[in-house]
Amino acid sequence: MDFFTEYGEGNRYKIEEVIGKGSYGVVCSALDTHTGEKVAIKKINDIFEHVSDATRILREIKLLRLLRHPxxxxxxxxxxxxxxxxxxxxxxxFELMESDLHQVIKANDDLTPEHYQFFLYQLLRGLKYIHTANVFHRDLKPKNILANADCKLKICDFGLARVAFSDTPTAIFWTDYVATRWYRAPELCGSFFSKYTPAIDIWSIGCIFAELLTGKPLFPGKNVVHQLDIITDLLGTPSPEAISRIRNEKAKRYLSSMRRKKPIPFTHKFPNADPLALRLLERMLAFDPKDRPSAEEALADPYFKNIANVDREPAAQPVMKLEFEFERRRITKEDIRELIYREILEYHPNMLREFLEGTESTGFMYPSAVDHFKKQFAYLEEHYAKGSTAAPPERQHNSLPRPSVLYSDNRTQSTTNVTEDLSKCVIRDDARRAQLDSSSVGANRVPQAGGATRPARGVGSAERYGNYASPAADQYEQRRIANGVSPRSSYPKRIPTCKGETSEADRIDVRQTGQPKPYIPNKLPTTVDGRNGHW
Known part of the structure; x- marks a missing residue:
């Protein structure tokens, strides 16, 4: 219960153990009591503390909804x-996965060539689906690849991913805060802004595959310069043509002034690996991005001849530009909150339908009266501060009826008796009104439809409102005096015997008590959040 705090749906899940922690929050394994399935629940704390973090979360949950793939x-x-x-x-x-590829590499020194092949095939197959949707992952590394004991891998963590829209399908400008440095393509090293293609993800997959083969990172650079040094130690100094295509001038000058290095044959670096695997690895780790294969081309490599199957390698529909319009404009914390809430509704179809139709009727298990009042106060603060006099929305959900009324002397009164007392009160009220109708001195009445009258709610002279008096108000005041209505209007004082009665002796002068507060209709609200309900 401490884990879920106020979330009512938390009763559905039985928390078992903590399986991960980070700056974002905590991940626990749990049992879904509705389905009997084990799941992983990621709790992300204070997501709106920084707009950049909230945007990353929005991007991830949106992409994982759109990219459905094994x-x-x-x-x-x-x-x-x-x-x-x-x-x-x-x-x-999330679906529960047992580990990640980083732990698999760290804990297993007995992986076979079949493991390597199957792991790389799954990664490239997932990457093909991602890239055909025009999405760049940008942060592929062993920790972002989940694993099960049956050798099943799944790509995760799309917080740094970006979508290349149809008007910029192959290259786009973004910040270079992308993959962890060890898995970062050389065209991203040393540049705050880079123009790049999906080949950056192919490079990262190559680094991961090399780490599988050796059991340790291939390019563990200590900084950007060291990263370029160890890359060129293995691949050799890049050609002048490849250097000329590097956007960053400092990186370009550094590589041009570097001493000439010869590439190290991959058969020396990875002596026990399958030659076909090394041939594909060498293609994926080409210094020039245009020399790297696409994910689809890599899947067609002879290395996968015995397991490749085009029918099991689907492509995705490109992500619609409208889904990521928020990436193209400056958005506020409130905008992000609304967009994340809209994504959450995708997993609550009934509420999503109400949201899209604009009805948003209560679909919650336990509507709260406190939330109804919160809704009313929020409405009044928003509208009355702007001068609006519109009444707050009607309350749509009432409390359960009570069978009796309790009194302080511990006696009870049935509903029938309460009704009779109200009837008597109405009769006495009507008699009082008739008595008031016979007198025109000190009367405080307002004409009602059908000729009925009742005590007014402090209708006074326009002079009370100071500078707001107008000629029309003066004419109205003169007509009231001519009709025998006193300009010194007052509030009726309640008599304990009956709510409808007022005492002539107990009238309170408005001018003595000050200007009355504006009358607010006594209408109960619906919810605190505009959704006509709570859960």
Whole structure:
């Protein structure tokens, strides 16, 4: 319960153990009591503390919804937050994977060539699907590849991914804060802005595959310069043509002034590896991005001849530009909150339908009266501060009826008796009104439809409002005086015997008590978050 705090849907899951922690929050394994399935629940804390972090979370959950593939981790559910406009944490339910590729490499020194082949095939098959959707992952590394004991791999963590829209399909400008330095393509090294292609992900896959073969990182650079040094130690000094295509001038000068290095044959670096595997690895680790194969071309390499199957290597539909319009404009924290909430609704079809139709009727298990009042106050603060006099929305959900009324002397009164007392009160009220109708001195009445009258709510002279008096108001005041209505209007004082009665002796002068507060209709609100309900 401490894990889920206010999230009512948390009752569905039985938390078992913590399986991961980070700056974002914590990941726990849990049992879904509805399906009997084991899942991983990622709790992300205070997601709106920084807009950049919230944007990364939005990007990840949106992409994982759009990219459904066996080699990409799946979001099964996202818990509905307790308030649309006030939530801070989110709970994302993933399929449970046992480990990640970093731990597999670290703990296993007995992986076979078949393991290497099957691992690389899955990674390239998932990457083909991602790239055909015009998405660049940009942060591929062993820790971002989940693994099971049956050798199944799944790509995860799309927080740094980007979408290349149809008007810029092959190259785009973005910051170079992408893959961890050890898995970063050379065209990204040393540049704050780079023009690059999906080949950056192919380079990262090559680095991961080399780490599988040797059990340790291939290019563990200590900084950008050292990274370029150890890359060129293996691949040799790049050709002048490749250097000329590097965008960053400092990196270009550094590589041009570098002493000439000869490439080291991959058969020397990886002496026990399959020659076909090394041939493909050498293609993926080409210094010039244009020399690297696409994921689809790599899958067609002879290395996968015995396991490749085009029918099991689907392509994706390109991601629609509208889905990532937020990437093209400056957005506020409130904008991000609304967009994340909209993504969460994708996992709650009934509420999504109401949201799209604009109805948003209550679909929650336990509507709260406190939230109804919160909604009313929020409405009044928003609208009355702007001068609006519109009444707040009607409350749509009432409390359960009570069978009796309790009194302080511990006696009870049935509903029938309460009704009779109200009837008597109405009769006495009507008699009082008739008595008031017979007198025109000190009357405080306002004409009603059908000729009925009742005590007014402090209708006074326009002079009370100071500078807001107008000629029309003066004419109206003169007509009231001519009709026998006193300009010294007052509030009726309640008599304990009956709510409808007023005492002539107990009238309170408005001018003595000051200007009355504006009358606000006594209407109960719906919810605190504009969704006409709570859960």
């Amino acid at each position: 080699d990409i981790v799946e979001i099964k559910h996202i818990l509905l937050p307790p308030s649309r406009r006030e939530f801070k944490d989110i709970y994302v339910v």
